[in-house]
Amino acid sequence: MANTQDLAQLIAAHAGEEGALLPILHDVQHAFGCVDGEAEAAIAQALNLSRAEVHGVVSFYHDFTSSNDPRPHIELCRAEACKARGVEALVDAAQAAAGERVQLKTVYCLGLCSVGPAARVGDALHARLDEAALVALVEQA
């Protein structure tokens, strides 16, 4: 995956920062779509940590993935407030529309609890979804 030089630059940008590991992992995940073994090794080396420590952190957080999934993805909130507004009734239709082409992920809360069901595509937020709107969102992804 990673262009080694880009990776080194991303890491170097955080040199001297307190608790730099998470900011570095965010940058790497953002740039390469994942934090794989190669990246873990390079980060461990730079921060004077063991690879196991870095892997432990990567595997702890939902935001970091070990392999890149290039499919478009939609994050659908299925926490209590969106459940109360009927998100569960939309899931099957959304899953059917997504098929194998789109990754439909579950998140717990996007902070739009008074206007759910809500979904996030990249940084774009969508609220007051009904079945038609959610399916359209999936199809356009």
Add this chain to the structure above:
Amino acid sequence: MNQIVRISDDALSIACGADAVVEAFEAAGCAVERVSSWGMHWLEPLVEIDGIGYGPATPADVPAMLDGTSAKSIGKISEHPFIARQQRLTFARAGKTRPLSVEDYAATGGWVGLNRARSLEPAQVIAEVLQSGLRGRGGAGFPAGIKWKTVAEAAGARKYIVCNADEGDSGTFADRMLMEGDPFQLIEGMAIAAYAVGAQQGYVYVRSEYPHAIAKLNAAIELAAGIIAPFRIEVRVGAGAYVCGEETSLLNSLEGKRGEVRAKPPLPALQGLFGCPTVVNNVLTLAAVPHILTEGGVSLYDSLGVDRSKGTMPIQLAGNIKHGGLYEIAFGITLNELIYDIGGGSASGRPVKAVQVGGPLGAYIPPQQFDLRFAYEDYAQADALIGHAGIVVFDESADMGNMARFAMEFCAAESCGKCTPCRIGSTRGVELIDRIREGGRGIDAVELLPQMHNARKTQRSTEEDIALLEDLCETMKFGSLCALGGFTPYPVLSALRHWPEDFRR
């Protein structure tokens, strides 16, 4: 046309289509001012022209709104009952100012608290916060002044202010609205805390699900850097772990570690971030401070509320409610008032079956208890918690057995894994609830083997399974290291107590 049109740039308004309405106004030749949200979410995108509100607006409504004939008019926004009945202190600027305008902030009383604080001795600042009765708004309700005092008196060359903005509870959005709508107020609150305890560096730990809030905060910190100097603030982004809203787990995450909970003691106030004395406060706690530090702020704050629950609470009305949004009011209000008088009942029009107060770890409260006063002690007595003051309304279609199962499932998904009751108990809890709802399970072949001396040879009855679930909840409640495992039993047991029929098929 030179009317000024004001439309919120809050993430929620944008999610509801505010940007398209803005474009339509601009195409019609109007200047549009992007302000914070009033918090009337059922009306978003809400358009304000000369004080008159229109909502929920679509681009097609633009001509009618401009000539004042739109049927979506709600009259003067400031006189709308939802706004007029509130006591807004923390959200005093909501809907009125541009979030990133230093001029707007200064013109509406900004930095007054910080300047006054700096004219006092640090110990006096702490004394005022103590006297105001301000308690942590994140959920635990610990007196903010005592925490500050501990940090101020702790020995240490380095001290930190950490703002917990990992607002992961479903049904809560007040932190997000404040960070997006009035970021300078949070910055001012952190600067006052830093002055009071002698901290040099502050961190705001924001969840990654809030990209708009992160962008606003970063911009605001840059604009305010000169005002709060020598104190510095940096935004750190979470990585999708709910448990990092727990303060010790948050500190581990800030240090670049797995977000595992730490055992207490040592308290973070003495050994917090990188082992240094650290104030960890929620967004709303810190944002309440600038007002308290203004002249007369303490006595006003102390005069509001009931018993030991002082001041105002930004309550968030969410879920299946007709008029959802942000409602800041003094402690003491009842759920009946919040849900029916203010919230207008359920959005679906069907009877309300339950409300969950305080996020995924809060108890489900049945309608017969809706006269409960909104205060820390009253809720604790009723085996409930106010948490971060999110209220999620469910109508009669809700299956409470399923919600209890979800509470366990959520705990299993988000457990940090450090302590056994939470890590294993939550998974066993899901299995047990499934078994109860399916009417029990038979004895399998292995259990019947003669070698299995300790295995039960008869099927457990539903009553026995329920007793087992209660026992498990007891273990989680008293045996878990933090609130995730410790409070997951609240929604489970309250659902079991009030809606036992939902556990039987």
